[in-house]
Amino acid sequence: MPLRTLIFRALACVALAFAALPGPARAQDALQPALQAFAEELASPSRRTIESVVTALIEGGQPNIGEFLRRYSAREVVQRPEDGLFFYAEDAGDLVRLIDIDSGATVAEVSSRDVTQIRTNSGVQRVIAAALVPLELNAPERVRRAAALDAISRSPDASQIAPLQDSIAREEDATLATRKERLLLLLQAQFSEDRAVQLAAIEALGGDISIEARGVLARLTATQTEVAPTLPEGANIARVLEVGTDLTEAEAYDQLVAAGLAEPAQTPAMLREVLAQNIVDGRVGGVPIGRLSDPAARIEAYEALEAAGTVPPRAAPDEAAQAVAAHVFYESYVLDDPEITAAAQAALDSTSQAIAAYQVADLVLDGLSLASIFFLAAIGLAITFGVMGVINMAHGEFIMMGAYTGYVVQLFIPDYTISLLVALPLAFLVTFGAGVAMERSVIRHLYTRPLETLLATFGISIALQQLAKNIFGTQARPLTAPDWLGGAITFNDIVGISTIRVAIFVLALIFLGLLLYILKRTRLGLEVRAVTQNPGMAASMGINPDRINMLTFGLGSGIAGIAGVAIGLYAQVTSEMGSNYIVQSFMTVVVGGVGNVWGTLAGASLIGFLQKGIEWFNPSNTLAAQTYMVLFVILFIQFRPKGIVALKGRAAGD
């Protein structure tokens, strides 16, 4: 066996030598002899040995080496034991069809026991994949080229720059060409040998907000915290840290200890430990144990032990401070080249400006979406509370009713799009009916006692909530959005919004328009406004206030039902979902200014943007954001008790 290997190797070397020659000789070169030169390594591949083999094979330059390596990696290559030749294998029923590697012709069909399948493990597959990248970059299929680019961004290294650069000119697909160029920039910024190229690439990355670009720049500007007696010459220093402002004295001392420049300070726990080890006849260093609950007595005991030579001397109180003062703390770049790090830092700065701009844009989108949810939840209330002056604590339960209507409709109509189209008007009808029933039976009798409507509707609210619990159970019910509302609209790595929220925003806009139209342009709206301003006068003009009140209340409740469907699509449908919105809705209406649709819009916008704005400072804590938002509302009402849009003149009512 070794002899045969040697001979083949010699032959292969000759073949390779020929392969290096330009011209037709190279094209005719067959792969099989080159493979035979490494038969042993190829037959039982291991991660350590395969790399040199693959490199040598690729340098050989046979045109079909790429395909071979790919199929080899995919375990489609077998070796025939009799002559050691490699073949591609294809399944042919019970048999294995052997295909010649160079000609592609079927050689034979044999039993799978007659050939040795070569099993490449995942380590080997990785090595081959990396080695194949330059070849794959120019592959005819677009998918393979894209996969090669993926492979590069997963594990970038310097050797990929040249093939990537070559392949850009030959790239036909515009999208891939752009990707290649970006990837080239990323590679050049990290690995280019040519400083000018590297600096240019780094500069070009400035303002690129993709995570990859930021990652590369962050790697280039990575720093380490160091400590030294004096600032070292020639080090690439990012900044000097001031003890007291940039790091506390305790942290500084910990760093000194970590750098071996100081002894660890004695903690109270260590002191106690040492004292406990030196108890003699109920005393430590002459101090009775009973007194050792006093920290001063503990030090006294330790000093006594120290004087007796039992324990090492204790650090003087200001020793730590002195040690810290005698050293300088600084952050230095991991990379030594100041020009590169400065360029990368500059690029990173311009990136952070771009990021800040995009984050503001994202925040605006978030705020807009939250505002439209608040608006939807509150707009029905703006009618019943704002226009009629009725405090409907059951408003939240109307929202819940709408959401459950949507859920029930989905039980009967499996197609989500159609069921949504059915659910929206049905929810309106159900809650319109409930609102009218409630107005007729309860609220009508309480128009002169507004505070008592609050209590009566609260009674209805708890009854409805419990009823929903009895009917639908306590667990959350799904209200599934159709697929076309399922995704998200993403502008780049930072700015994005889910489609459902856009839909809610659109719905809020529609309702704003619809309501303004009803109130300002229709007969009903005219009568509503008349009854609101002066019921007696309206009645004497031939308007029936009872009917108008009923319809207005129904309208407000119906809109709550539709809001319920919308809210149910992105939040969970539970019997308690209404109570989550009721207080916020009231605040929205009050902050915006009672009796005015525009006011509700203003209130919802203010509260929505404010909450998102506060969340931005402390993203992990939405509860805190809500707390501060409510506090703000309380203070706001102090200064503008009538809300943002205060009604004036006769419309003000009082």
Place this chain on the structure above:
Amino acid sequence: MAKVTLAPRKGFLSENPSVLRFLGLLTVFTLIVTALSEGFGAGIVSTSFLKVLGMTLCLCLIAVAMDVVWGYCGILSLGHFAFFGLGGYGIGMWLMYARTEGIVRESLANAPIPATEGEVRDAIATQIFSVVGSTELPFIWGFAHSLTLQLLMIVLVPGLLALVFGWLAFRSRVTGVYLSILTQAMTLALSLYLFQNDTGLRGNNGLSGLQNIPGLLHLPQSTIALWFFWASALALGLGYLLFAWLVSGKFGSVVRAIRDNESRVRFLGYHVESYKLVVFTVTAIVSAIAGALYYPQAGIINPAEIAPITSIYLAVWVAIGGRGRLYGAVIGAATVSLLSSWFTGGGAPNIDLGFYEIVWTDWWLVLLGLGFVAVTLFFPKGIGGLFDYLVRKP
């Protein structure tokens, strides 16, 4: 009800016989319950029921306070349970600290070297705050080691909060519904604040184990429950007396006038805001005291107790009992909360309708809600209004 007497005033109690009657009834009730209790007498009233009765008395106290602020002064506050909760947190902090201190000292007693005060404090902090991932004692626990200081905090913290909030709200003339919504917002803000883990009151977990009174651990719960029952009854009696006295004199007349027509009182030269502020603050403090007595009997307090809905329930009790009469508030709170625990505790027999069985634990809230609507619609004077039919006024 309004009495403006120009004649020389007689004694307060002789002028208000209903106060004496109430105090008498309360004393009789306390004595009967004591005689029947496990800790002292026959054992017919179990310890857990005794605790329910004690807690009900505390709820009656806050209902009386609510009645003064709403029924007499016309401020529908939806925030008084926030003060109740603050009082509970106040006493809870001491209970939890002192009990943990006992446990910590016991476990450190076996150490070879006695612990310093700092070490004890650190160990207590670790014990209490490990559930929220912290080992530091927040600064608001600075007084928790001392019962006296903490008792002072129970009065001061809610009092100051009510003072500042009331001053802001009344000064800008927020009235009626808007004021209700504002107080509700305050409650919401407070409960959201307490729900956070990093605000130093154990967030969602709340304070627990409050039924174990440090220093009295050797006594059985039946005895402690009885003591708390007595304390609650005493607090209710004193609170009732205080408010009855407050609303009977000239101060009470002004307060009722504010309820009926605020502008007119202002035009008469009274400083309306000060009157409102005094009522709001005093009732807040009494609510906090009621809370401080309630939660050691309940054993646990968490931010959900302060959620806006509990304050609305308080208004419901007062409305059902009858506004504008102190005993009405007591009747309302006692009736609704006792009925509530009877129904939800499974005490009420289920009704089998043949096709459907009414399980009261599920249907009680529906009944309560509808019953409440009925009371608002048909009996605006509440249960207390029934007394007007019994007692013919000369």
